[in-house]
Amino acid sequence: MVNQQITDRQQRLESFLESVKAAQQLQDDIMKYGLDAAYLYCDDVEGDWLDTWGDDNDEPTYIEKMTTFLESDDAIAVKVREKLQNKSVSEIIEGLEYCLSQLTENKRIFAAKDLFVGGVAFAGSDRSSTNDMIDETELLDLAEDLLEKLTEILG
Incomplete structure (x- = not known):
């Protein structure tokens, strides 16, 4: 039981550290590429996704x-x-x-x-x-x- 708790904590910590690393990478890309960094993270940057936002939320x-x-x-x-x-x-x-x-x-x-x-x-x-x-x-x-x-x- 105690070992399982430690494992759960370790997994949550690892997940948190991965999220921090991804956020730091995003910040570095924004600093390096400016607004063009959006092209690295979004497939359809210039599409109509903003106009259709929420339309499929039935x-x-x-x-x-x-x-x-x-x-x-x-x-x-x-x-x-x-x-x-x-x-x-x-x-x-x-x-x-x-x-x-x-x-x-x-x-x-x-x-x-x-x-x-x-x-x-x-x-x-x-x-x-x-x-x-x-x-x-x-x-x-x-x-x-x-x-x-x-x-x-x-x-």
Whole structure:
């Protein structure tokens, strides 16, 4: 587990360093070639791409897809709205984005469950209580169903 974390950190660091190197190369090319550096990085510099920008965006955005789902009559969306009735759709989406950003499936599920309980564990509750166990199981089931649905919707 610790070794995997180190590997993930190393990969992220390597990715970051590659991005910095590419940015430095772009900056060097701009300094060397001026505006003509655009020809090095763009295939169709003189085309009509600027005039047609956004014309092919018929596909709904990530936020639009999540909003449409959360406002729908889907059984999972209804349950989510019931559990998070004191939060706006944008707040729910923000919380779900955090959940989806987690690296492992288990972390995503538990992050979604925490979202349903307001980010606070059952403080002071008797964990052996049957009702608490049922509630927690229901929340985990809802979190798992929600993440499966979002994966299906968002692709």
